[in-house]
Amino acid sequence: MNKTISLVAALMMVSGSVAAQTFDEAFNAQRGMNGKGHSFTFEGKSYTTDHPEEVAAAAPANAANAKQLLADAKAQYAKALEVDFGWTLTKGLLSSANKALDAGEFRKSMELSARAQYHSRMGVAQYHQSQQEWLMAVPN
């Protein structure tokens, strides 16, 4: 009887650890509830709800930073297209970021580049996730 109870307890612990929140789940939940610029704690460490692209876009607005961010965004878009998971708005965002850069509107350019880079990073992530999950949608 004791052995059985121990086994059940062990199974429950395994099940509990499997169900524990991952960092991405915690981040997405905090981001969804609080938006960007919010701090939260995960497993004893402090984090913010900012995307990496938003952190990069918060750098000083100047030509060098704007050019770098645009180049990074274009490189990330190329990666999304390489796996065939580009999103439709990204090209327009890059084009607008380029125009803003040419017009000397560095802050605007950096924000647009950050959005484009985020879209492309999510496209690549979607590709990897879909490789794992597509089969679950098949009727059987």
Next chain:
Amino acid sequence: MKIIKSLLAGASLALVASITQAATSGNTLASVDPEADRLALQSFFQKRFPQVPVDDYVNGIYALDAGSREQWEEIEEFPPYEFDVEEGEVLFNTPFANGKSYADCFANEGVGIRQNFPRWDESQGKVVTLESAINQCREANGEKKLGWKKGKIAQISAYMAYTSRDNVFDVQIPNDGAKAAYLDGKQSFYTRRGQLNMSCANCHVAGSNVLIRADLPGPALGHVTHFPVFRSKWGNLGTLHRRYAGCQSNVRGVSQKAQGEKLSNLEFFQTYMSNGLVVNGPGARK
């Protein structure tokens, strides 16, 4: 005690069963079973819409929604694709500069053969759709390729479909190359894409006959039988790959290339799913 043991045994069996199922569910060349997939999809729709005969799925959403069907039947009294079929016949029968014609490129002189497309072409090592066969015919006879999505190619395809009405789709998967193409198409169909993170299946399996704003997505079963279609939204005739591109764009994903490998494989999978149903193209849709 016995109850706990039974529960544990049951849980273990369920775990093993789910793993076994996952391992044999058809995501590898070794395990994919097109016929099992086709029957499973058919069964899904039969359970979901038990009042709808399988044969009626060739009519898309009009098999499921009575109100839409009433409107569509009125449209079909004077079919909007009628002139395109006539123009397609003229184009089909117009000789190339070298004196040959489309009839020289196809079995049975191109009449009544729509149900055999798309097909796996071993010599080319790829899926050949009807539209790609039309353009291959043109190139082989020294003519320029037609655009893939609308215009003349859709008209010729519409005429060829029209001559094949009521013939039963019979797409074959003769070898591993064809099976790999089928599997790729299957994966595409169930894979989420674009910023809206939606797959074909989201709208056309689980979401069929469920309103998306003012539209009711049609069922995946019988999805391709009525192409090419005259869409009221387009105001003209278009090919299946034109529609694919539109769907992918609607979910804010960059569209895949018309008649490229990915969309041709998707058409291969979708048409196999409709094996046993009849050709009823061209069709009229919203």
